[in-house]
Amino acid sequence: MSACARVAAAAALLLSLGAAVSSAQSPFARTNIGQDIRASDARIEGRGGWGVAESDTLSPSFHNLAGLPGLRHVAISVCGFAALTASETATADRNTSRLTTPSVRVGLPLLDGRAAVTAGFRALRGTQYTSVTPLETLLPDPDDPLGDPVIFHGTETLVREGTQFEVPLGGAYRVNDRLSVGASLNLVRGVVRERLRDDVGTPDGTGDSPYVAVSEVLTDDINGLSTTWSVLARPWRNLSVGATVTPGHGWDMTRTRDMLGLPGTRTQAYEVRLPATWAVGAQMPVRGRWRAGGEFESQPFGGFAGNDAWAADMVDAWRWSVGVERVEQWRRRGGWRNLPLRLGLSRQRWPYQVGGADVLETRIAAGTGLTFREQSGHLDVALSYGWTGDRQDNGLADRTWRLTVSLAGLERWW
Amino acid sequence: MSQFPPRPPQPRPTAIVAGALLAACALCAVLAGCTSDEANLVGTGLPGELQLNTPQTVFVEALSASGRVAVKDEALSYDHNELLYFGSQGADASSILAHYNVQTLRDSLPVGAVLDETTVTSVKLRLFRTEAYAAVPDSLLDVVHPLLPQNPTKVFEIHTLAAPLDVALYPGPEPATADPLGSQEGAGASVFLDLPVAQFLIWVASGMNGLLIREGSGSQPGLLGYAAVDMTTGGYQEIDLVGVGTTVGPVLTVAYRDEAAELDTAFVFAPDVDVSTFHALAPPPADIAAGLEVQTHLRRYPYFFPDLADLPDDILINRAVLRLAIDAATFGPVESLVLHEVPLSLLAGRDTVTVQEIEAAATTADGILAVDIGQMIFDEETWVGFDITGTVQRSLNGALAPDTVLLLTAGEEFGGYSVSGNYSPDFYFGRMLFLGAGHPTLAPHFEITFTPFSGGGS
Incomplete structure (x- = not known):
């Protein structure tokens, strides 16, 4: 295994460990199906999110599997992001940070580069947030048990956590110089867990409560299977277009309810139907080292069914992104000018409403990267700043800094 | 679609690897949640599926x-109790029974002492009230406890028993008595009850079946606790006004005249067993x-x-x-x-x-x-x-x-x-x-x- 592949593996492990202790993300993620936390590549993030029309054998993108043919070496790619979020409501604010579960992808060339197979791991959506609310409960006064009840001042704590992820097993084939196709079978797993705890407190709000706290846990375990179909074409000169579609599919959900202190759990099985997701995009060189591109992705969550509590607030989600990239060059003594430069803008509507209004997110991004010696891999970073929600419409607004890092290693022995 | 340019000069990978790892470590440390503010109201307006019921x-x-x-x-046997209860409180009533071994009385006498009406000058039965029942607050309890009798005046009647004392019969009815040895009023932490010398000597001569100390008419109500003879266990500092080494329990203090020595002296004769009768107990x-x-x-x-x-x-x-x-x-x-x-x-x-x-x-x-x-x-x-x-x-x-x-x-x-x-x-x-x-x-x-x-x- 090459040094870069080892680095990629080590980074994957490190990021995974970090993700295990992650604390909180956007408070918008504290409800419904959770926040989109897909992280496919820092190059794509730096350009604003477009990449479905891209193929690059040096730093392979798994955003569209149809871009994998042409791969000359076994590729290992790791990508994750960390986010700092400042959230505010009319009465409170909070700064949170989170390191997401990284994606790990492996690509294996076949048929002298005409085909490739791939496997990996990718987080889809995440929900990780804790909120605390003052709680007032009318209960008997321990000092006067037969007297009038008094108000106990305590807290209600809700922890919502969980990640939905998929394990895509796929392949791609280059039909000719202008057309490639790909497909993957995605094993979807995950969990969404809510833990609600009421600490009754005391009449004066201090000291230990004489009443035992109540805590319940609601867990949805997810088990699903989906397919993704993709195509990449170069219909005219250097114009590339690509598209992917993940048809609508079902998730088997196992809902478990548990109350702390009571024996046993209550289990219920149900199914949710996920709407199809499709994305189209294009890119082309514009001048010199610069190229431009764009992408549109849609997932009409208005067609979601199976969980009424989620479906009630769901809307059709979409995302568009545009951006430019100055590709890397290797001119001797080129210095910083050799580095790639990426700039992008994206806007998306989350799949559910908050406060009766759509949640809109706008993000600007910039990024760069570095090729390892002997082209054995690539390190890319992207920094973005986003605005999510509106305090007037949603009752809540976020400002988020996000740093995305991806590392690709190429193994030459193949 | 592959775009391999000519091989460029590249920095050493080890530096990049180290930098990448350091950056990843820094990210993990700084961004893995440890910099998040404590949870607060932000986010509470969002709907959750879990709703707890109200207590x-x-x-x-x-x-x-x-x-x-x-x-x-x-x-523990019943007569092992360290307290002897005397008097009545509501429906509860108890007398004190004590037995003295005549053989040990002989052994207790000073060498050459003879007990008869010419030598014995007085006999007193002493009872040691426990501190909890004492009128004067002392070290163990800050105040005389409100649920205990407050130094009532009692009439103490003393009788000899008609048959040898059998402690196995108690709690139970008072035993049959033979002769009254006297009746006396007393109160306080310790009481000294005078016994007539002649009758005492007769009682000794007959083998000393035992004594019954009974509450007489005219007593104020109250169930008092007096020390038993076996109340010698360390840690019980319950006896008021006694010094170290004092033999407690219903002891007999016999004063006599030693003619040979021309000396008035006394000795203490302790019971070998004592017990409360609790002959009347309030029903539950x-x-x-x-x-x-x-x-x-x-x-x-x-x-x-x-x-x-x-x-x-x-x-x-x-x-x-x-x-x-x-x-x-x-x-x-x-x-x-x-x-x-x-x-x-x-x-x-x-x-x-x-x-x-x-x-x-x-x-x-x-x-x-x-x-x-x-x-x-x-x-x-x-x-x-x-x-x-x-x-x-x-x-x-x-x-x-x-x-x-x-x-x-x-x-x-x-x-x-x-x-x-x-x-x-x-x-x-x-x-x-x-x-x-x-x-x-x-x-x-x-x-x-x-x-x-x-x-x-x-």
């Missing part, structure tokens, strides 16, 4: 089982409706368990408290109270169980250290409460043996509520009374606050 409180008075049982410490409350009684010394404890059948399924007990209202007829010193979980099969149908049996079978549910009911009455407090949250929850969860009942005891040496400030329940006679289920407003009840499981019933 509600019910008062359960119904019992699924109740009764009482006498408890005996099989390691007829049933749980009449009251609950925790009696020490002659242990008698109540047991019961709430009827939880009307509680809904799938509930979390936020708090369950047994409330007992204090009956002002309570008598006795400060004592701990403990609730034990005990199998009903150990108690039902039995008049007496042993402390050892209870210790082997009991699990402590809750207890209160050093319950000063006298002070509580003075402070106009009404209730004594025991937190049995865990017991009720386990019962509802099926984790408690189905025949479990709650046995209310004094602070026995097991169970975690026996401390140096409390005496063993076999030491003091006390009766802590609580109002019964028949009381119109202050009946014992279980105050149970619970929260139904929001996912229950499915």
